[in-house]
Amino acid sequence: MHMADALLAPAVAATMYVASGTAAGVSVKKLKLDDDTKKLPVMGVMAALVFAGQMINYTIPGTGSSGHLCGGMMLSALLGPYAGFLSMIVVLAIQCLFFADGGLMALGANVWNMAFYGCFVGYFLIYRPIMKAKWGSTRTRLIAASVLGCVLTLQLGAFSVCVETAASGITELPFGAFLALMQPIHLAIGLVEGLITSAVLAFVYESRPELLQVVGEGETAAGRLSRRGVVIVLACAALLVGGFLSHFASGNPDGLEWALFGNQESGYSANMGLDEEEFGVASAVADTAGSVQEKTSFLPDYAFASDSENPAGTTVSGIVGSAIVALAAIGVCMAGGFFRRRRVQTQ
Amino acid sequence: MNPMMTAMRELSGMDDLANMDSFLHRRHPLTKLLVTLVYIAAIISVPGNQLSVLIPLLFIPAILYTIAGIPVGLCFYRLRYILPLLAAVGIWNPLLDRRPVFALGGVAVTAGMISFVTLMLKGILTLLMSFLLMATTTIDAICYAFRLLHVPEILVTQFMITYRYIALMLREAGTMTDAYRLRAPGQRGIHISAWGSFLGSLLLRSMDRADALYGSMRLRGFTGTFRYARTREADRQDVFYAAAVIAAILFLRCFPLSQMIGHIVTGR
Numbered sequence: 001m002h003m004a005d006a007l008l009a010p011a012v013a014a015t016m017y018v019a020s021g022t023a024a025g026v027s028v029k030k031l032k033l034d035d036d037t038k039k040l041p042v043m044g045v046m047a048a049l050v051f052a053g054q055m056i057n058y059t060i061p062g063t064g065s066s067g068h069l070c071g072g073m074m075l076s077a078l079l080g081p082y083a084g085f086l087s088m089i090v091v092l093a094i095q096c097l098f099f100a101d102g103g104l105m106a107l108g109a110n111v112w113n114m115a116f117y118g119c120f121v122g123y124f125l126i127y128r129p130i131m132k133a134k135w136g137s138t139r140t141r142l143i144a145a146s147v148l149g150c151v152l153t154l155q156l157g158a159f160s161v162c163v164e165t166a167a168s169g170i171t172e173l174p175f176g177a178f179l180a181l182m183q184p185i186h187l188a189i190g191l192v193e194g195l196i197t198s199a200v201l202a203f204v205y206e207s208r209p210e211l212l213q214v215v216g217e218g219e220t221a222a223g224r225l226s227r228r229g230v231v232i233v234l235a236c237a238a239l240l241v242g243g244f245l246s247h248f249a250s251g252n253p254d255g256l257e258w259a260l261f262g263n264q265e266s267g268y269s270a271n272m273g274l275d276e277e278e279f280g281v282a283s284a285v286a287d288t289a290g291s292v293q294e295k296t297s298f299l300p301d302y303a304f305a306s307d308s309e310n311p312a313g314t315t316v317s318g319i320v321g322s323a324i325v326a327l328a329a330i331g332v333c334m335a336g337g338f339f340r341r342r343r344v345q346t347q
Numbered sequence: 348m349n350p351m352m353t354a355m356r357e358l359s360g361m362d363d364l365a366n367m368d369s370f371l372h373r374r375h376p377l378t379k380l381l382v383t384l385v386y387i388a389a390i391i392s393v394p395g396n397q398l399s400v401l402i403p404l405l406f407i408p409a410i411l412y413t414i415a416g417i418p419v420g421l422c423f424y425r426l427r428y429i430l431p432l433l434a435a436v437g438i439w440n441p442l443l444d445r446r447p448v449f450a451l452g453g454v455a456v457t458a459g460m461i462s463f464v465t466l467m468l469k470g471i472l473t474l475l476m477s478f479l480l481m482a483t484t485t486i487d488a489i490c491y492a493f494r495l496l497h498v499p500e501i502l503v504t505q506f507m508i509t510y511r512y513i514a515l516m517l518r519e520a521g522t523m524t525d526a527y528r529l530r531a532p533g534q535r536g537i538h539i540s541a542w543g544s545f546l547g548s549l550l551l552r553s554m555d556r557a558d559a560l561y562g563s564m565r566l567r568g569f570t571g572t573f574r575y576a577r578t579r580e581a582d583r584q585d586v587f588y589a590a591a592v593i594a595a596i597l598f599l600r601c602f603p604l605s606q607m608i609g610h611i612v613t614g615r
Binding site: 002003004005006007008009010013024025028031032037038040041042043044045046047048049051052053055056057058059060061066069078086087089090091093094096097098099100101102103104105165169170171172173195196199200201202203204207208211 | 349350351354357358361383384387388390391392395422425426428429432433436437439440442443444459462466467469470473474477478480481489499501502504505506507508509510511512513515516517519520524534535536537538539542543544545546547548549550551553554556557558560561564569570
């Protein structure tokens, strides 16, 4: 799932860097508040272990093929979500820099797709609620949490890869078809990864249960970021990305239009010799399609329909889009109890 | 050879390259990081069908590899990760976008073919520059550049610890894999009955190792901060290098060099 630089447009790469950077900033702040220098070597050694563990082949019974570990859920279970997230960032950065597995500019996207979902969404929405529940034995809940967490987070990661690639305009493959290819493959990968993670965590639980992160430990009132603070950071990031970076969106005709009809204003002749009256944007078929699109699209061509000449329209669209994404992200966090006020545990 | 040993060889190979001496190796790490990021941004900003804009940008890595004395062949082995992914995403373009753009020797070249080749070339060019950065910069220097960019101390320190322990973990995991393979000939990977205990036992040993590591670091006065042996200000040569290469990148990205040459050659 490691994305290469070539699969991303600069604005998408920058957006993902801002999103991942915000999550990393929150994690660093949480760990600083813990003020536990012992965590550093443990995080380093665990990250190195995950790096090596990802290269081990696990035979999938009855298929003849093998599966691999990703590690986000495992690190969260052992180190907690914040330390786990930072450890995964380091693993992904080393893979990118020294092994060309994922791109330098795509690091933000890869951190989001593989570390954020595994360490935060998987931990807060799946692992922690299941481990806190009262049903079954701890071992059963550990297995259920690992498998469900890995399956869900890999599905989210695969979905993000499709969204980021489609937003970058890299592939001609329709978004729905791309999703239909990616999601089932990652369902199988997630299931295998979940089983490997659960096997390792169950082994650790039986051998040395004290090594597993106690759910709720370290979640003190002092270490918690205020809801207002997080919302302000998210809003600033969204405005920066949507408002500032969308100025760089190109207003020139796209490459395919140039290839088909040329660009007389720039001095190029018709490249394919196609008649623009019949096949181009002014043809009868295009007019019909355009009228349908106008009625259905909320922000056609990322600008307001009534003011398409105004470059501010692009900026406004960027801000509106970013606001919608930010609201959706906050909604997910609230649904998962990310902002829930927790009781300080007292002995 | 198992994949862990291959990874170890790659890591030590990168270390050897980074410790060579050339004009590029001596440049300030921040200038090299900046040049790399500008180059990658320039590459990925090229629209999907503008192969002609992309090709002149090949000059930059070609010249820099020559100056650094890095054999470019070493880089191509690393394409094994990104090329299959790019091919899987890009292969749909020639299949779905079959509109001919021009004819080449009687064969129609479609817009999809051009966008596919452009995507693959983008992947190769971005990798060339990332590899050059790591082949001319030591891990300490990279961490120093990260700190200058205000990457949090905790992240940089963890990056250094992880990098140093990766070799050890790879060796242990490699030895375990070899031992398992010798005891289970003909088996392709780790059997499901050993999924937990195989990595789990290495994990338990690693936790103990982390404790010992923390103890030794504390005895040497570790308070959560690493000190970097080689830190220095950027000099005139560094500024000149960064300015010249970034100017060349922007010129090649913005100026239609290929088309100019085409006009001159064809007269059209």
